[in-house]
Amino acid sequence: MSAWETVIGLEIHAQLATQSKIFSGSATRYGAPPNAQANLVDLGYPGVLPVLNAAAVRMAVKLGLALQARIATHSVFARKNYFYPDLPKGYQISQYELPIVAQGALEIVLEDGTTKRIGVTRAHLEEDAGKSLHEGLPGVTGIDLNRAGTPLVEIVSEPELRSAKEAVAYMKKMHTLVRYLEICDGNMQEGSFRCDANVSVRPQGAQRFGTRAEIKNLNSFRFVERAINHEVARQIELLESGGQVVQETRLYDPDRGETRPMRSKEEANDYRYFPDPDLLPVVLSEEFIEEVRRTLPELPDEKARRLQHDYQLSAYDAGVLSASRELAAYYEEVVRAVPREPKLAANWVMGELAAALNKENLEITSGRLPAERLGGLLTRIADGTISGKIAKEVFESMWASGASADSVIAEKGLRQITDSAAIEKVIDEVMAKNPAQLGEYRAGKDKLFGFFIGQVMKATGGKANPAQLNELLRRKLGG
């Protein structure tokens, strides 16, 4: 065990899935040509004023309620002042002293299966900045302000994460939550969901926190894990060799797998926060908060508990199947076809289906194989029409052709042979063809039983009912 304890706090930035920006009417769609979605307000033109988008407030409240946090009935937008070309007004409108959400928590499952409650210090609304463009622009920097003014909720955790794995589990859980709530599309490649990690180490048992470094802009779970692990190793090495950690902002370079300090311009930045005089305080009534509460969907933890209870699933299976609302809905639709076989349904959804989707890089929402089709297949396993083994073959045909299970079974003649006479006939033929093996078996070589099973299955194209075959073969071989 290491002599050092890792301490991590995450600041997650989730872009809210509003139609328009947080303070202007511009669209927020991703991928538009540069500056096509930047109006005068986004450009910070002289004389323009921000007007708060009520949809963003509603989404932040939804998140707060899902985190069982305190929703502020009075929150205030503040200006964070700094100069940067992608920040048109020279300040970012954010919330500082009075955020809209405070004191929540999120439960994560640790590797050993136990759960841990991670405190959420606060979540506040703010506007995103634009982007600087360098690619294809030699010698100059382009500015794209399409993203400027996109609503963000910044979710700040307590420094209660103790490893990179915990940090990833927390981030994944938050990712699941925001998509459940339909307040963020969760697209990490497009930057819709990203985080900054505050990382420090301290001797095991120490009370005081070590000096932290902040790793900026991590936009994949893998990068979060690698960046933190690298940073922890760097800090421990530094401390063990007698050095000191400097409080600074660092960037993770995924190509080199290391963190390094950002340019010194970031040092000692004084943001001069003060309440934005252009915006009134956000005042929410208890009735509004309750109204939003009524719109909350079944949340991931509740759903997992319900799946586990209703379908007798393991905690693990329930956890996997509740990773998204869509996956859980798919699963439950499959179960409706085979209500007595929820475990079978879970195995197929998490196994064959997940693998097939994964291979083609598709989401459950792709509609590639509708739930009722998979349900149709499982129905034929459940009623004994086909064996589990044959079912995999049927599944492959269904996947390739889009046909129903029944038509594949009929077309390929894969219906299981349950006629004892027919099976016996095949057994007889196999025995006749393999007198030597028969002799050895009867002389006591029990292992050859499997050989005969294989031969019969081969002769029937795998269609013989396994249980029947087993019984008949044992009787026949016994002579």
Add this chain to the structure above:
Amino acid sequence: MSELHQLSLVELAAGLRARRFSSVELVRACLERIDRHQGTLNAFISVTREQALREAQAADRALAAGSAGPLAGLPLAHKDLFCTAGVRTTCGSRMLDNFVAPYDATVVARLRAAGAIMLGKTNMDEFAMGSSNETSYYGPVRNPWDPALVPGGSSGGSAAAVAARLVPAATATDTGGSIRQPAALCGITGLKPTYGRVSRYGMVAFASSLDQGGVLSASVADAALLLREMAGFDPHDSTSVDTPVPDYPAELEQPLHGLKIGLLREFFDAGLERENEQCVREALRVYGELGAELSEVSLPHLPLSVPVYYVVAPAECSSNLARYDGVRFGHRCENPRDLQDLYRRSRGEGFGAEVKRRIMTGTYVLSAGYYDAYYLKAQRVRALINEDFIRAFERVDVLIGPTTPTPAFAIGAKTADPITMYLNDIYTIGANLAGLPAVSVPCGFVRGLPVGLQVVGRHFSEARVLATAHAYQRATDWHRRIPRGYA
């Protein structure tokens, strides 16, 4: 019949409707006067001659067709910080010398929709920071009463243009007195409405929690006519207030009998010049004769209003003016070496000394370690000042006092010492800090220079404030005096 420039806005509106003269004739008359006096006064930064004549022709057609709006055919000038689509908006600054807004400010759009015609954009202190119109990149404006004197500021161009009757009225803005102080120094009427009464959308921001658009005019009745069209909720301005707009002109003739007027003890302080005070006292006597009840009230925190203002306003301006970075609009330095150089030189070259002084002050009071001692404390005192006013208005209906401590001063007299300059707004700043409506009207002359009387009312009591000031103008004729050479 009087010459057109001698008529008030109300009289001009009636004349246009009666077809006694056309809008084209009126606009031509104004343009001729601007041509004649611009060289002396420097009241305009832009004159929109062709556009104004085109609009006048359209207004005449509308008047003939009977489809004209309430301000149809009336020419106005806009302070050059109201954005006007297609016409440059400089804010009196080199920074925006090349800036043409692609949109109209709400005030501009509403006045246009009511039929008013824009004659041009008036000179002003740079970014509305100043009390003398000497900080303008386009040179000082001169006072029509004496070209050696300042017209006041920051709306000095609008005030001089109206005082010299180049235009019947003009828009202006008031952050710490920028409408009322030049109104007083130029002998005209200046109205600063309640904060939130008139939309700030399209008004280039100086200090967002204090800025308020209003009017400079020859009379209170003219101001009432314009306010009715300018006021009202604007979905583009979250700080504009959604409360009904009274028919201000219809509410002007309220009797003063029984009106409770408070004399602000703190306004009659050592800084108030004796002759100024005499004019104000004489005006109060007139109010007494009109049946008002006078009593003295005290606002104990009011003397702190100047220091509070010079923390809050610079703090907000330091942030509001950060957008002028040479990247998207406005002045950009030649051949920047890198980003820092672009920022430093664009801003260094684009802003004048007073603007820089306030940006630096504001940056300082918001910085870590000083925020509590300055900004936060100033906000606390601001709340106390507001409470003082609210308490006073439990006892009286309006507060009356001087607008400024002295009449107009000489160009250059106060530029060396910013503090003396700032103290010129000592009586006007309180209404901004508390967001109250206030009007300044002429109430006499000292050494041949006009003196202003200020009436301050409760939030959204413009009708009351205007009626109070209007009653005084019915009883006196100070507001009819026109400077020699412009009559």
